[in-house]
Amino acid sequence: MLTFLAAYVLAVLPLPQWLLWARPEWLALTLLYWTIALPHRVGMVTGLSLGLGLDVLEGAALGQNALALAVLAGLTLTLYQRLRVYGLWQQAAVVFVLIGINQLVCQWVQNLEGVGAPALFFLIPAFSSALLWPVVLHTLRGLRRYYRVY
Numbered sequence: 397m398l399t400f401l402a403a404y405v406l407a408v409l410p411l412p413q414w415l416l417w418a419r420p421e422w423l424a425l426t427l428l429y430w431t432i433a434l435p436h437r438v439g440m441v442t443g444l445s446l447g448l449g450l451d452v453l454e455g456a457a458l459g460q461n462a463l464a465l466a467v468l469a470g471l472t473l474t475l476y477q478r479l480r481v482y483g484l485w486q487q488a489a490v491v492f493v494l495i496g497i498n499q500l501v502c503q504w505v506q507n508l509e510g511v512g513a514p515a516l517f518f519l520i521p522a523f524s525s526a527l528l529w530p531v532v533l534h535t536l537r538g539l540r541r542y543y544r545v546y
Contacts, residue, residue: 399426399430403422407419418521424464424495427443428472428491431473432476440469442469446462447463447466448461457506460502461502464505492522492525
C-alpha cells in the first residue's frame with residue numbers, strides 16, 4: 397500500500413512546464429509491477445480502485461483513469477507469466493506497449509470530453525515509463541524481498 401501511496405505522490409509532484417508531457421505514469425508502473433509479482437493479490441479491482449483515487453486526485457473525469465488502469469491490470473494478468481521470463485529490455489518494450497494502451501484509453505476519454513491532445517504527444521509518458529521500468533522493477537523487487545511480501 398505504501399508503494400501505491402508513493403506513486404500517488406509522484407503522480408502529482410509539481411514539474412516544470414517543459415517536463416509535464418514526459419511525466420512517467422508512476423501509478424501504472426507500480427500497478428504493473430505488483431500485478432506481475434503478486435497476480436493472486438493485485439488485479440483489475442485494485443486497478444479500478446487506484447484509478448478512481450487518481451481521478452479524484454488529478455481532477456480528471458471520474459472513471460477515466462479507473463478504466464485505463466483496470467484495462468492495464470487485465471492485460472498484465474494475461475501476460476504476467478511471459479513477462480517474468482523476458483529479459484529486462486524486453487520487459488521494458490512490453491511496458492511501453494501496456495502503458496501506451498493505458499494512455500490511449502485516457503486519450504480516448506479525453507477526446508470524448510473534447511480536451512484531448514492534438515497529436516501523439518500522449519505517448520511520451522509511455523516512453524519515459526519504459527525507460528524507468530528497470531529502476532522501478534529493481535526498487536520494488538528489493539522492497540518486496542526485504543519485507544518478505546509474498
